Amino acid sequence: MRLGARVGRWGAAVSVLAVAAALLVAVGPAGAGPVRTASGHRWITDDQGRALVLTGLNTASSAKSRPDGLPWIKEGDVQREADALGSNFVRFLIQWRSVEPEPGAYDDGYLDRVAERVRWYGARGIHVMLDLHQDVYGPAVKGNGAPAWATEADGLPVAERGQWELKYIEPGTVRAFDHFWGTRPGGRDLRAHYAAAWAHVAARFADDPAVLGYNLMNEPFGGSVQGPAFEAGPLAALYRQTIDAVRAVDRDSWIFVEPEAVSANWGLPSALPYLPDPRGDGEDARIAYAPHLYPLPMDLGGGYTGDTATWVDRTLASWREQTEKTARRLGAPVLIGEYGLDATLPGAPAYVARVRAMADELGAGTAYWSNDPGSWAPWDQNLRPTALLPVLDRPQPRAVAGDPVAYAWDAESRTLTLSWRPKPGVRGDTEVYLPARSFPHGGLVTGSGVAGAWDSKSRTLHITSGADGAGGTSVRIRPAP
Structure with a gap:
């Protein structure tokens, strides 16, 4: 959730904070996972067993709204990214509505077009994580992600909002999520469709050397069920079901899981429990933890200066502590699946440098949001470098x-x-x-x-x-x- 991208007035932002605070409850133990490696850390690895330090961009926000569900890029843009940033990783957004436009009917033409773009990255040595993305559930409730046939809002309204995140708490959106998670009686088993759609995607890309793995859901939201009850209940159940479905067709790719966004993004605890991998435990498992990082002061549109920077630094310390706790519980390596800000804000380069240094200390990969030209990107609308580019283009092990x-x-x-x-x-x-x-x-x-x-x-x-x-x-x- 990126409040700062569209916050016009503090009143609306504070209303979001108030809603989020009302949803959060204390987090207790969520079950122990396997012991981590002797070094105290697990790593995402390549097919030679080498530890990967993944850095790159999200590609792309444009895929959310385009009718074809594909990002804005051409092959030359991938080459430019490789040249300008030395990226070795991309979090590539795909849409459930495009994968499964009708119940049980998959659009393999869409996946062929995704595969073409995956080849652009693979030809340049860039690892691809496919991310089945959603925000505000799906287009039928004024969001993106889920197909209309999988949206059961029971006729409840979803008002337009100047601040898009507020649509999460609209009655129709909450009801659509509740039906998806099965926390409201009646309705179809949409989670089975979701897991099967992932199995279809994984079967298509299981043997693609450029595809490192799959991010099962972007920024999960529980509808009327929030906090530990959501993460340890419906979310964990969906993850287990989807992991099993993916492993039935792809034994080796990495599977990435995210916590509930309304807490972990801001450095609050997650109750996501240990998720077993059918491959086995310990070093055999290939489950990775991929939280997002959007400190609330900056999510509300602030820069990285003065008192705001102090608050942000405290948030980063809390985020790191909670991320390490959850990763230990999962027995998983860490990838920061999203972080970013408006590059025109004061202190933006210093903030990005601070996050990258923290990622180095954590041994975590990073995917900056995003490659869409504009004020949040390392290049502007005319593809000219912004102040972020030299901060993102930095020496590192690969x-x-x-x-x-x-x-x-x-x-x-x-x-x-x-x-x-x-x-x-x-x-x-x-x-x-x-x-x-x-x-x-x-x-x-x-x-x-x-x-x-x-x-x-x-x-x-x-x-x-x-x-x-x-x-x-x-x-x-x-x-x-």
Whole structure:
């Protein structure tokens, strides 16, 4: 939920906050998951077993409203993103209304068009997560996502709102969610349709090397059931059902789950319980946790300065604490599925840099919202860079051939540090992205790692462990002279 995108007056914003506060209740234990790895952290991995540090953009908000359910991009835009940001990840929005336009009837032509765009990313080494996106349930209640046939609002109204998030609490929207979750008597089993639609998508992309995995639902909302009762009840039940459906056709791709948006986005606790993966527990499981991050002061349209920045920093500390608690419970690696702000707000670059540094500390991937040209993007309506682009285009590891211990970028000294421990079964080199703005002539590696091949086109440096790498590898990378 991105209140700041359309907040015109504080009164309306405060009304949203009041509704959200009324919905939240104290969170208690939600069941323990498996113990995490020896390093205390799990990682999203590639087919060589390397730990992935995923960074990129959401593509795209435009897919929500376009009749074809596809983003605005052409192949040249994907190339421009790869060149300008060094992205190795994209959260690609798709629509249930486009996947299943009629009950049980799937539009494979739509999925073919999605697959074409997936190939654009895959050809550039960018991992794709398919996100079945919804906001305000679906077009029949003035939102996006669900098809009209799956919207049971019982004739209740949904008024137009100048602030789109307020449509979540309109009677028709709440009723549509209640019927979907099965928390209101009567109606069809729409959750079975949803899980089957995901199974159809997963079967189509199971063997696509560019598709890393599937985000099961964007920003879940429980209708009249909120908080722990929703997350531990209907939401967890849908996730279990959908995970089983996906695993029946795709055993290996990663599955990403989100918490309830009205709490976790602002740094409040989540009650999402452990979700078993039919692949197995521990290292065999491929369930990842993908919360969003929108601190309330900025969600209400504020910048990152003065007292607002202090409030935002406190929110970030709470968000990190709660995210780590939930990830431990799930036994899951973390990906920040959305974060972002209006780049014209004061302090915007500093805020994005702060989030990226926190993600480094967490070992979390990031997907910035979004690539749609405009004030929230790294480029404006004329595709000219905004102040966000140089902050997003920063040095980082992409794939680590072992168990990462720590990594960090120090812009002042222009130094990227990275350390990792060996891990059985991992193949390939460690790969590091070094953008031209910071490393015009490539990188100089010191420490126990050995610099290998340098790809000047993709700005990727390969590093291998040295002779003493059995005890771990640490490197410092500075600009080459």
